Structure formats: C-alpha cells, structure tokens
Amino acid sequence: MAIAAALDLSGREAVFALQDEKTAELLCDASIPMSGREASGLLKWILAELEKKGILLDSISSWTVGSGPGSFTGLRLASSLVMGLSWERPGVRVRSLPSALAIAAALPEAEEGVRAAVLYDGHRGEVLVFGTMRQGGEWAATGLATVLTPDTDARELLKDFDILAALRRDEESIAAALPPDLVPRIRHLEKLRASALLRAATGNWTGKLTELVYIRPAVFVAPRQPRENLV
CATH class of the missing domain: 3.30.420 (Nucleotidyltransferase; domain 5)
Structure with missing residues (x-):
C-alpha cells in the first residue's frame, strides 16, 4: 500500500494525516498540542499514530509539509524531520506547501x-x-x-x-x-487539518522543504559584549 502523508507544525499544534494514494481514503487525521520543548516528541508521536493504524513508516511514498506562515522553530523542525525520514529514499516524493x-x-x-x-x-x-x-x-x-x-x-x-x-x-x-x-x-x-493540506494542491510538487514562508523579515540582534569577570 502506498501512503501519502502530511505534516504541519506551523502553530501550537502538530497535525498529521495519512491517505491511501490509490483509493484516496483518509486513514488518519490527527492533532496534538505541541510547542516549545514539546516539539522534541514529534517523531515519537508520528510513529505512535502509524502504529495505531498498523502502517509502517516505509509505506509512506510521499510527504507534504506545511511551510507556513507560522512558528519559525516549528516550520524548521517539521521540514528537517521529513528531510531525515526521506534521506536516500529516491522513491519517496517530498514537497512543502504553504500552510495557508x-x-x-x-x-x-x-x-x-x-x-x-x-x-x-x-x-x-x-x-x-x-x-x-x-x-x-x-x-x-x-x-x-x-x-x-x-x-x-x-x-x-x-x-x-x-x-x-x-x-x-x-x-x-x-x-x-x-x-x-x-x-x-x-x-x-477551528483548527488547521493536515488532511486539508493533502488536498490543497495535489498537482503541485515544486515546493522544496527548505522553502519556508517567513512573512516577517528576520531581525538582527547585535551580540552583547561579554561581561568581564570581576576579581
């Protein structure tokens, strides 16, 4: 079975969906509050959702990752995770799509x-x-x-x-x-759903996982001068 997966961590929740690529049957459309340090559990949560459905990670043949706008940390974490999961797997398609x-x-x-x-x-x-x-x-x-x-x-x-x-x-x-x-x-x-991300633009596979949506420009903060030790 070939499975299409979608993942988004642009907000205060992680959302994850699975769909049978042949029949278009939605197999999973899950969400969990996740921000800050909780985001370190993203992979563990995904694996748990796969186990609930009896689906192997290797069954996923395509990944869609929400690219924002949203949390800088969440966007980078989700895209980096999928980069790792698809590394040296040429048969797996990956893309980013704006979460919007x-x-x-x-x-x-x-x-x-x-x-x-x-x-x-x-x-x-x-x-x-x-x-x-x-x-x-x-x-x-x-x-x-x-x-x-x-x-x-x-x-x-x-x-x-x-x-x-x-x-x-x-x-x-x-x-x-x-x-x-x-x-x-x-x-x-009420909330963003990963299933909607799967069906948002089915024919567009041009978005790279490194192409994230940052509407607000980055702000440079000058480093502080180190304090000298007082003896």
Whole structure:
C-alpha cells in the first residue's frame, strides 16, 4: 500500500494525516498540542499514530509539509524531520506547501477564481496576510504575503479578496487590528487539518522543504559584549 502523508507544525499544534494514494481514503487525521520543548516528541508521536493504524513508516511514498506562515522553530523542525525520514529514499516524493493553502482548502467555496486572504495574528496590533486563489480546481498562492500594520490601509489591501479566513485562535487579536466593517467578512476555522493540506494542491510538487514562508523579515540582534569577570 502506498501512503501519502502530511505534516504541519506551523502553530501550537502538530497535525498529521495519512491517505491511501490509490483509493484516496483518509486513514488518519490527527492533532496534538505541541510547542516549545514539546516539539522534541514529534517523531515519537508520528510513529505512535502509524502504529495505531498498523502502517509502517516505509509505506509512506510521499510527504507534504506545511511551510507556513507560522512558528519559525516549528516550520524548521517539521521540514528537517521529513528531510531525515526521506534521506536516500529516491522513491519517496517530498514537497512543502504553504500552510495557508490548507486553511483555504477547508473553505466550502470551490468556484474557480475565488480569492481568499488568510489572516494570522502578527502580534503588536499587526496582521500577517497570505493571499490564495482557486485556480485549475486547486488552491494556489497569489504572491501576496505581507504584514498589515496599524498604518496600512487594510480596506485597500484586502479589497480584491472575496473571502477573509483565519483560525479561531486568532479571532480576537485580528478583530482588534482590522477596521470594524471588515471583521464580519472573516470565516473562522477551528483548527488547521493536515488532511486539508493533502488536498490543497495535489498537482503541485515544486515546493522544496527548505522553502519556508517567513512573512516577517528576520531581525538582527547585535551580540552583547561579554561581561568581564570581576576579581
């Protein structure tokens, strides 16, 4: 049996899904709270889920990894883990897909050309925005990935999107950062599911595991001067 697997650790939960590649039957769609030091147990949890289903790790013929936006540490950990699991296994396909596509894929709308802006809490009164569009029967990135700051004209930035989508965990912070008239347009999903990541863009296998989505640019922090020992 050839199994397709999906893994995402872009948020406060690890999500993992398994699907029979031949029949498209969903075999597993699991999640577990995992952040910080808990993330060291990611592989152990995956192996436990495989054991529950009686599936061998070697049965996995393809991996899809969520590439964000999200936690820098979580994104790197998930992608690095799958790199290791697929090392020197040329028959195993691997790819990354923006985690935002899984949120878009969970929306009920499937009309061609529908555009959805996926919103994330950016903290400090900011919102991260990732644009998606339904094309060719699947969801794809539009190329918009930006930070909506208090100085940004949110109405202008989001005017071309038919749908605004966000995870329920970010509801209050996003509502506080957006103009009140935009808030009712937001569709809230209870959680990101790895099964949605599997079906988000089945024909796109171009994303590399090293291509992660970092909307907010890295900030350089100058090293501190070492303190001299006082005698």
